[in-house]
Amino acid sequence: MAVVNYSIYKVLGTLSENKDGMKKQLTCTSWGRYNPKFDIRAWDEDYSQMTKGVTLTLEEILELKEILNSVDLEEALEEAKQERAEAKKLETETSE
Known part of the structure; x- marks a missing residue:
């Protein structure tokens, strides 16, 4: 396996930590x-x-910062969940 050379110069923030201690x-x-x-x-x-x-x-x-500031993230996620539920329902109906 190839060696990956990297240097972390600054940790700007932690988004989450999993049960194994890995920090995103x-x-x-x-x-x-x-x-x-x-x-x-x-x-x-x-x-x-x-x-x-x-x-x-x-x-x-x-650009990502601009997008995040301009989008209602909770609304976008809820819409995506609704679309997924509708697609699954349609899939179930067509497979019967």
């Missing part, structure tokens, strides 16, 4: 020889193990 965090992380970018992923206590995550440039995270 927003960090400024440099991967390889590249400049730091914003990174969201889960890390263990000593930052030696990580999960898959997403890395964003400054422009991308600023």
Whole structure:
């Protein structure tokens, strides 16, 4: 397995922590020889193990911030749940 070189320069915040102690965090992380970018992923206590995550440039995270500020997230999630329930109902009706 290839060695992944990274340096975490700043932990900006913790989003959640699972039962195994892995913390999903927003960090400024440099991967390889590249400049730091914003990174969201889960890390263990000593930052030696990580999960898959997403890395964003400054422009991308600023756009994400704009989107999050402009959307009613609770409403969007509720609408998505309703659409899923309707799709499952339709699927059940057509398979009978």
